[in-house]
Amino acid sequence: MKRRDFLKDIAVGSLFLNFSPVLLTKEKNLPDLTFVQGDSPDLIAREAIVSLGGIERFVSRGDVIVIKPNIGWDRKPKQAACTNPEVVKAIVELSLGAGAKEVKVMDNPCNQAKRTYARSGIAAAAKNAGAKVLFPNPHRLKKLSLKGEWLKEWEVFTDFIEADKIINVPIAKIHSLSRLTLGMKNWLGAIGGNRNQLHQKLDQAMIDLASFFKPCLTVLDAYRILIRNGPQGGRLSDAKLHKTVVAGVDYVAVDALGTTFFGINPQDMPYLQLAYKKGHGEINLEKLKIEKRTL
């Protein structure tokens, strides 16, 4: 093959790759967000992905997938401080079903990793579903250029960089600084370094990190949401059964819809406003095509 032909092929190929998902989406007239309610976290998570066009839209045969749930705290599922294990399990199974070569599940928690992984139920659920559950390994941290507006460079777990696709699976919780912790705040668990200093300009940090990691899919677990004493809760009354899962590609839009579960208008969330203004995604819910289903 001549060099010129090769370059031409690459150009054509990349053009196709660039536009084809858009074309496909247009063709099937897929929703921007799916909002599914029901009694089983497992089933509503599956339905949310199916109505978004199916997992095959995101996962290709032979992909290495990293799933990033929130496993931040040494709490049990009923306390709603970590992502629901059944939601994680459903996504692992779907990804493997779509032919993913390997599915890794990991987070960099605030409490001891071994405790949060075990007591949240996520390690067991993901392992049983066939995923590789990894403790954060400091040796795998690498200082990378994030090209963010505030965060120029930071230590990132290379598992996320080496993966073909990243799926973000946060839980919806109340938070004293960002008001809520949804999808974009979840990326603080994919990095190392002095994370506790990011709180000094948290909104911008969340935007910089989310646009760096760019998940192919965000599945927001709102089966139980934390309405008090966030982000850890504690008493069972701090959590509220909401029986909802939201899925979408536009991570800003997913968070925007998530705010409404707490009776908050997305426009009132400073970080979402900022993300919208910088063009990271949509926060005006009336402009989004949201497919609602109840199982």
Add this chain to the structure above:
Amino acid sequence: MKKERSRKYRIIQSLRILSQTVFFFLFIYLLLGTHFTGEDYIGRVEIFFHFNPLIALAMFIASRTLYASFIFAAFTIIITFVLGRVVCSWVCPLGSVHQFFSFLFKKTKLLRPKNTQDKKITWKYYLLIFILVSALFTLDLVGIFDPLSLLYRSFTVSLFPALSYGFDAFLGFLYSIHLSGLADSLAQFLETLTLNSTFRQGFFIAALLVGIVLLNISRERFWCRCLCPLGAFLGLISRWNVLKLKINTERCIECNLCNIHCETQASPFPQKNWKSSECIYCYTCGAICPTSAVEFPLKSEFEKVETINLSRRKLIFASLLAVVTMPFFRISPASKRASPKLIRPPGAIPEEKFLQKCVKCGECMKACPTNALQPALAEAGPEGIWTPILVPKIGYCEYYCSLCSQVCPTGAIKELTVEEKTKIRIGLAWIDKSRCIPYNLGTPCIVCEEHCPTSPKAIKLVKTEVLLPDGTKKTPAAPVINTDLCIGCGICENKCPVVDQPAIFCTSIGESRSERNQLLLPLIKEVEGSYK
């Protein structure tokens, strides 16, 4: 006469080595298993201690209380009564360490065993007397000298951390030569072991262990022979045992090999010099005898055996020394007023009783998931050296964890369920406003509040007006502590971004176990609308 070494005793010797290996690895297995394994409750990983009669006795004398778990110590006493000090050379893991190194030093010619009649072997009895008489005056020093405490402490506080550091360096090397697949699996495995890697006195405690191991260069099993107070105790009760040495004088060629190689200077030859209190039944003499002259037949009739020659004067001196020394332990301010840094693990009983029961074994430090429990240096006074204290700068008390209370062998930390533990206060947090970020820079920082594990949170964020260096004012949300809700777990101090000297810190005041180390009298709180 036909020269032949005894086959029987060589087999017994091999069995003894096998038994030592098994018990040593059992010790390692139980100690490595002392961590969060996925369940809230852990099995009896501290079981070795409950077979230790010296700890049981000293604790009983010092605290005047019996602890039911030590019922197993009766088993050790009966075994020793019937069979002699077999525990020392067949079971004791520290004994195995010493025997192994004695063997190593002999092989490397660093140690050349000789036939000595060294008076040093009596030291351990005087030490035992010293410990027991001190215990009579409520001063419990057994944890410093007890072989199990010493071994557990040394492994937890220095050997495992050093090993963990070594593994980490090795991982770094594997990654540098691009063996990341192997390194990844190894890293994941190590994470599941939770080898706490940071200890304040790790170097010092390692040096002590290395010191007593190096003593084996001077004499075989120097510790067991001259220093071990548990050995002394077992020696005293082994006098009437049924396994007595017998030398077949017809076969004996008086070569003295048995005396030279005796691990603990029990002087097998001549038979009348043999001391049953010193013999640990390692059967080295039986195996080494070139003419199979050494035997240990079951005793058929009572024979008078040589006893250890203790000087009555020195025994009285050791007792008097304990009496005289004891007040010096109590002149420290630690017994007058609680130290702010003396944050005890949750479930720790009141300080006075705690010091009488804690054997400084470090089991709690091994079990702690966050490496928070550290050996004390001076915080609890001289008698409290190496007792556990929580150092929030290193780790914090995990809210739903009660492992330290479960593994404590003596009940110095009362066993708690996770539910009970969450209600215990080990101290209180305080904010250093002169260092706190919102109070000084007007910049948001909610890290302490975010990590506070109680519900409702003990740390609240309150809009506070602060003056900035340029004269302008800002009203950031700044942390304020509700002392009614704070349990003193120290996670706020641990996670504070002002890393060198955290802007929020915990001290021991308010600890549930103490009556006097309190902020407010409970009666003030009970009255509605009163000062609170």
